[in-house]
Amino acid sequence: xxxRDWVDGRxxxxxxxxxxxxxxxxxxxxxxxxxxxxxxxxxxxIWATAVASVACAVLVVMPSKSVCCARTPEETxxxxxxxxxxxxxxxxxxAAVVARPAAKKADPVVSAKNYKExxxxxATVVCEIYSxxxxxxxxxxxxxxxxxxxxxxxxxxKVRILHRDFPLPQHRFAVPAARYSNAAGExxxxxxxFRRLFETQAEWGANGNIEGALAPVVSPxxxxxxxxxxxxxxxxxxxxxxDKAAATADQINQTPTVVVVGPDGERHKIAGxxxxxxxxxxxxxxxxxx
Amino acid sequence: xxxxxxxxxxxxxxxxxxxxxxxxxxxxxxEIAVEAFWKLWRNPKAQGDQAGGWLYRxxxxxxxxxxxxxxxxxxxxxxTEGPLSAPTPEQLRLDxxxxxxxxxxxxxxxxxxxxxxxxxxxxxxxxxxxxxLDLNPASVGTLLTRAQRAFRKEYVxxxxxxxxxxxxxxxxxxGAARLG
Numbered sequence: 001x002x003x004r005d006w007v008d009g010r011x012x013x014x015x016x017x018x019x020x021x022x023x024x025x026x027x028x029x030x031x032x033x034x035x036x037x038x039x040x041x042x043x044x045x046i047w048a049t050a051v052a053s054v055a056c057a058v059l060v061v062m063p064s065k066s067v068c069c070a071r072t073p074e075e076t077x078x079x080x081x082x083x084x085x086x087x088x089x090x091x092x093x094x095a096a097v098v099a100r101p102a103a104k105k106a107d108p109v110v111s112a113k114n115y116k117e118x119x120x121x122x123a124t125v126v127c128e129i130y131s132x133x134x135x136x137x138x139x140x141x142x143x144x145x146x147x148x149x150x151x152x153x154x155x156x157x158k159v160r161i162l163h164r165d166f167p168l169p170q171h172r173f174a175v176p177a178a179r180y181s182n183a184a185g186e187x188x189x190x191x192x193x194f195r196r197l198f199e200t201q202a203e204w205g206a207n208g209n210i211e212g213a214l215a216p217v218v219s220p221x222x223x224x225x226x227x228x229x230x231x232x233x234x235x236x237x238x239x240x241x242x243d244k245a246a247a248t249a250d251q252i253n254q255t256p257t258v259v260v261v262g263p264d265g266e267r268h269k270i271a272g273x274x275x276x277x278x279x280x281x282x283x284x285x286x287x288x289x290x
Numbered sequence: 291x292x293x294x295x296x297x298x299x300x301x302x303x304x305x306x307x308x309x310x311x312x313x314x315x316x317x318x319x320x321e322i323a324v325e326a327f328w329k330l331w332r333n334p335k336a337q338g339d340q341a342g343g344w345l346y347r348x349x350x351x352x353x354x355x356x357x358x359x360x361x362x363x364x365x366x367x368x369x370t371e372g373p374l375s376a377p378t379p380e381q382l383r384l385d386x387x388x389x390x391x392x393x394x395x396x397x398x399x400x401x402x403x404x405x406x407x408x409x410x411x412x413x414x415x416x417x418x419x420x421x422x423l424d425l426n427p428a429s430v431g432t433l434l435t436r437a438q439r440a441f442r443k444e445y446v447x448x449x450x451x452x453x454x455x456x457x458x459x460x461x462x463x464x465g466a467a468r469l470g
Contacts, residue, residue, distance in 0.1 A: 007438040010445065010452070011411035013389050014311035022306045022320070024299050030324045031298065035331065 043285050047270075050278040057275075068254040068272040069135035069168055115185030116239075118150070119160035125153075125286050126261040127279075128162045130243070130252050133178060134171035134205050139198045141256045141273040148276040158287060163194070164243040166255050173208050175240070180210050182236045183229040184218070192217045262286040298327055301342065305349045308412045312353035312393065314360065322352045343422035346414070350405050350422075354396065361397040388452070395445045403437035410434055 001009075127149070131138040153159035165182070167174035177197050184193035193214060197204070200213040211223060218226070229236060250259055250269060260268045260282055270282065305326060310319040326349035330336050336344040396404045402423070409419045419434075420427035445452075 003435070003438040003442050007407065007441050008411065010392050010395075010441070011407060013385070013392050014411070022303050024302045027302055027306070027320060027324055027327075028295060028298050030320070031328050031331070034324060034328045038328075038332070 039285075039288075043282075046281055046285060047268075050274075050281055054272070054274060054278055068137045068256065069132060069171070070254040071168055071252075114162075115188070115190035116163040117160065118191075119154040120157040121160065123154075123158055123160040124263050125158060125283055126160045126162060127283075128164055128246070128250075128259040128261065130164045130166040130247055130250075130255055130257045130259070132166055132168045132171055132174045132255040133181065133197045134174040134201060135168065135255045136201070137273040138256045139201045142195070142198045145274065145276045145279065149279060152280070153283060159283060164246055165240045166243060166247045166252060166257075167240070168255060171205075173205060173210065176208070177204070177210055178240050179230055179236050180214065180226065182239045183226040183233070184214075185239075186229050186233060186235065187222055187225050189218060189222065260286065294331060297341065301345060302327070304412075305345060308346070308408060309349050309353045311412070312350070312396065312408060313356050314390075314393070318356065319353070322356055323349060326352055340421065343418065343424075346409060346418075346422040347405065347424070350408050351401065354401060354404050354408075357393055358397045361394050391445065391449050391452075395441060395448065398444055398448075399437070399440055402433070403440050406430070406434050406437045407441060 129141075129146075131141070149159070150161070154161055165178040167178045181190060181193050181197060184190050196214055196217045197210070204210045204213040211227075214223065250257075250267065252259075252269070254271050256273055257269060257271045258274070258279065260270060260279075262268065263286065268282065268286075270279065302323065306319060306323040309323045309326075310316060313319040313322060326345055329348055330341060330345050396407065399407075405423055406419060409422055414422065416430040417427050419425070420430050425433065
């Protein structure tokens with residue numbers, strides 16, 4: 001018998017070993033599960049690498065600066081499984097007008113929806129940013145990282161931002177500053193006041209004169225209105241309380257912390273003033289999962 | 291249904307079949323077939339006109355890798371445990387043993403020869419084998435002849451000339467009907 005026939009005869013033995021009728025649907029489900037596992041591993045790997053890189057960079061470049069403000073251990077409450085609330089949507093009153101003298105730096109935006117939100121409602125990814133107005137690392141984050149995040153992801157409709165107040169107890173003026181920002185939001189000038197508070201953090205953080213810091217971007221009439229809301233509107237404190245409850249549910253213990261919510265609803269916590277490249281790597285990975 | 295899902299449904303049965311011929315465990319064969327599709331899914335460069343051939347090549351390579359691992363494991367287990375399976379009727383046992391001999395022989399060949407024999411015995415034409423293994427179609431015949439010679443030599447060296455009656459041969463000559 002020639003080699004070909006001989007080998008064909010041997011190989012034919014394998015035919016009877018064929019699998020039973022294959023279940024294609026089950027196999028495709030396994031393929032999808034395999035891919036999900038791969039993406040999860042890769043995402044964790046990217047994140048771990050990015051964190052390690054950032055940590056190294058921080059140690060080398062700014063050894064004396066902290067990249068976050070940590071909540072003191074005794075202040076950290078036990079996590080509870082409460083759902084994460086979202087501040088109620090409060091359209092600004094029609095009378096909320098922003099004074100814009102020529103010398104003023106900020107350009108207040110009158111929000112048409114929840115003043116703590118920005119970006120498309122249909123964005124695939126949501127970034128919830130927990131911050132404290134008196135936290136130096138938060139000021140760094142909003143100065144160095146946030147503008148690029150806003151221009152490349154928020155304005156392009158890929159990411160929606162939700163600011164959340166997380167005033168830390170060791171910061172004396174953090175709660176008053178958060179209250180001013182919320183009253184400003186109720187008056188339609190949240191973004192301008194928000195930016196101004198971080199820009200002038202060193203000044204009002206030293207002397208507590210928040211109104212003095214806001215004067216260049218808020219007209220006296222509007223400031224009077226904000227003052228009135230601070231005295232009488234319960235929504236100001238409610239908004240902060242809601243954010244703090246969300247922080248407890250998310251087990252936040254330092255600022256800034258970005259909770260990135262992916263298309264599948266999974267919440268990924270990224271603590272510290274991370275550079276844009278770290279956040280973008282993470283967001284890109286989630287956008288791929290869409 | 292996405293394009294890839296349709297492709298999967300169209301090709302899966304054939305791929306699982308070729309893998310199951312090499313890998314004894316059906317569950318493991320399914321894993322390997324899925325792994326081959328997943329590699330294609332994650333590799334956009336492999337998609338397109340050549341996807342079928344690429345998939346065949348990948349599946350066969352994964353199956354042969356698994357076969358070699360199994361063969362090594364079986365060798366070490368045999369040294370201490372004796373027969374692999376529980377007692378079965380004699381004919382079934384002999385058939386199973388004959389299949390294992392074929393698999394172990396494949397595992398000892400060089401990868402290219404084993405891939406050629408497997409794809410050819412699965413009914414692929416010379417052109418399809420050439421596409422799957424990225425070979426010049428004109429050289430497939432020569433390479434296949436060498437692979438067949440190497441297989442026979444290896445088999446006979448290890449197990450002697452087979453007794454066809456004992457091993458269940460003597461039925462259809464496998465290659466003649468399917469390969470043409």
